[in-house]
Amino acid sequence: MKPVRVVSGRAVPLDRSDVDTDQIIPSDWLKRVERTGFGAGLFSDWRDGRDFVLNRPEHAGATVLVAGPNFGTGSSREHAVWALMDYGFEAVVSPRFGDIFRINCTKQGLLPVQVEPSLGRALIDAVIQDPSLELTIDVARGTIEAPGAGLSGTFPLDEFTRDRLLNGWDDIGLTLRHEKAISRYEQARPTWMPSAPARS
């Protein structure tokens, strides 16, 4: 993962609640075994509508998606995160995220910016009003600011996730530092635990 410190840029206002991961990347796209090239599938069912917000020229090149509550609920597909990043998004703002989507974001370096509902609403309205509005999200400070609209707020990020994002650390490498503790745990597992014989 590449380190993520500050995201700044224009935003796309997605004024909908309960945007599940099936909408972010429809299941037809999940048949692929690659990890790249999912940007073309982002919101693909909705993008066929000419008026869909992502198709509007004033939002081309935006790096932040500002959505309604319960963004990324449903299916665990990490393809949703790959699609958002491949399209060019670096952060998603919502008052509430699906748990698995939020975790998937932090594994890939897409910032899940959870804001108070009132700020979320105000940001969507501000971006609709002024598509050129610049947003700045600072990982170390845990802040989101849109000075052009006089809006600012904070978002939660636990210390561990923040440090991982700031440094771009490899999760598996971090875990394997606990090799001794893992081995110790393995020795003490109950004997009734099931296992399937490993194939040679």
Next chain:
Amino acid sequence: MADRHTEPRALSEKVWERHVVSRTEGKPDLLFVDLHLVHEVTSPQAFDALRMAGRTVRHPELTVATADHNVPTTGLDRPVADPISAKQLEVLEANCASFGITCYPMGHSNQGIVHIIGPELGLSLPGMTVVCGDSHTSTHGAFGALAFGIGTSEVEHVLATQTLAQPRPATMAIEVDGALPAWVSAKDVVLAIIGKIGTGGGIGHVIEYRGSTIRSLSMEGRMTVCNMSIEAGARAGMIAPDDTTFAYIEGRPHAPSGARWEEALSDWRGLVTDEGATFDSTVRIDTSSLAPHVTWGTNPAQVVPIGGSVPHPDELVEPSAREAATRALEYMGLVPGTALRDVAVDTVFIGSCTNSRIEDLREAAQVLGGRQVREGLRALVVPGSHRVKAQAEAEGLDKVFIAAGFEWREPGCSMCLAMNPDKLSVGERCASTSNRNFEGRQGRGGRTHLVSPAVAAATAVAGHFATPDELP
């Protein structure tokens, strides 16, 4: 691993504590994973990443794979028609072979939907941690396991380390009491719960389902309830194991036997929420007057009792709920105020990890015996696994379905998410026993209404939403 705690704890906290490999203040706990289930859709990129990093699978014997999302439900003796699906299925088998993982591919007698085969093979047991790159992993919580869905990066992490770093979730008790009226099932209970707490109501929480109604459910009913925990946003759903649980498990292929069975049993009996333990939140549901439920919208919380009608968005208080309802009605092609019983369907789908077990098929077959599917209506049954299919055929259920006009198919996820050829077309309306009524979930432009197996069967006969006792 001995429990040294003296303060009262909830079931989920007990199972969590016994899996902590390493704990550091200010960091997520590192948890050991007892069982890692794998399927073809969310694993190929994880295996690739392992290979690129020169890593291996730490515990292939704690990992079990099957093909379910892409598999066709007809013509298993023929090559898979869609070349992209075919490749994904081949890649799963190749990855499992090269990393030494047990895999049940298309056509194997143990193959089926990953959340159906774990329990039926005795792999999912009380007190375990179970993960899978699939959000409906919450199903296995019915056994008192801590079971949750993960993304592909976490799949890779579990393959490499057999652990996961997880922040500790909040706890929620859902107390369900009251007898269930006739033709009201576990599916209706969980739809009512989701209707009450919403799609985001469980976010950040592990739900424990408790109360007399839950205790009276069979294991299959409990799996249906836990399965849909994710539709309320919950990290996981759990039910404390009891004699119903133990009776289900005993004698299954991977279940412990002999002295190990006794050892396991004495351990499992302690897997209950202690008297005096507190939950971060509690929700109560009385089921004594519950009716079968039908969704009308495009998320599972948009649901009403079958005697109800399509709501008026203006009656909703929350602006975001109003906006969502307006959009949903447009997509679903429904007019506010329409009685659900007046809504005609084109297709009925009985299947998915929510409702494709033997009891679901028995319930539907009971309704269909001596009756006919409404003319012009498409109806299909997709058993959850080859074992379920074989059991149903041994009981003659296949003949009941076929005689009524249903298609009797091969096992897989099928029309729940339309990754195989079983899809709805644009505008096609479906009564489905699956778990998600999202836009396009069963095929682009398709309109999904979630129901129980009994309502699905009755609806197939009536041609519109109906309960079995309304049928002539």
